[in-house]
Amino acid sequence: MKGMKVMYDYNGKIKGIIISAIGLALTISEKIHPWAALPRFSADEHLAFFKWVALLGLVTIAYSKEKLEDDRSTAIRLRSLQIAYMLQTAVIMGMALTLSHSTEPFDASILFMMAAIGIVMHLLLFHIGLYFDDLWEYNDTSTLGERLKNIGRNKWSLLVYLAISGAMLLSLTIFA
């Protein structure tokens, strides 16, 4: 999408490793001996937050460029994302169907929603890229100012962002 930056620079990878390591260390410490720094929240809530921090670090690593980013690393990243996304969708859809028929009471609608968000977003973005070339940015724009300028230059981008948000809300409503 025009005006959108997907990948952080290499620094993001280092930040991601640090965030992930902190999250992991806190998760382990919480598992070994449950503790609560904030009395308002339980140890379990602390544990959930620490896991979230560890995952945030991993996401940051995944969306950061290599020190020497070139054609090959970009191609490898695209391929690995395709495979990972395919496997993730397969697992979510499999679980949604299995748990819908489970004897245990389980609301599988969240799983359908998760699968739907990914697929709907992908199909929308892919077809925007295919049929509205003016709206598509083939490479990341570098600075925030440049990105904002790009959005300003192309009002259609804003409309498309709104359309995507609308479609997401619609899919949430349908599958919830």
Add this chain to the structure above:
Amino acid sequence: MKNTIKVERAKMNITQSDLAEAVKVSKQTIHSIESARFVPSTVLSLKIARFFNTTVEAIFELEETD
């Protein structure tokens, strides 16, 4: 797509690392291109050709399967 990067390197007596540094890619990328496992972009192909002071067509050649 086959290429003559290895031959050109041998002529100039330079390593994969030297070429990688010159065209600002990783050594593994040069290795993958040389072994025809990875097809470089137009920009990278032009950079490689410029480094060897020749044309892209002199280095890269289409095969029957392309």
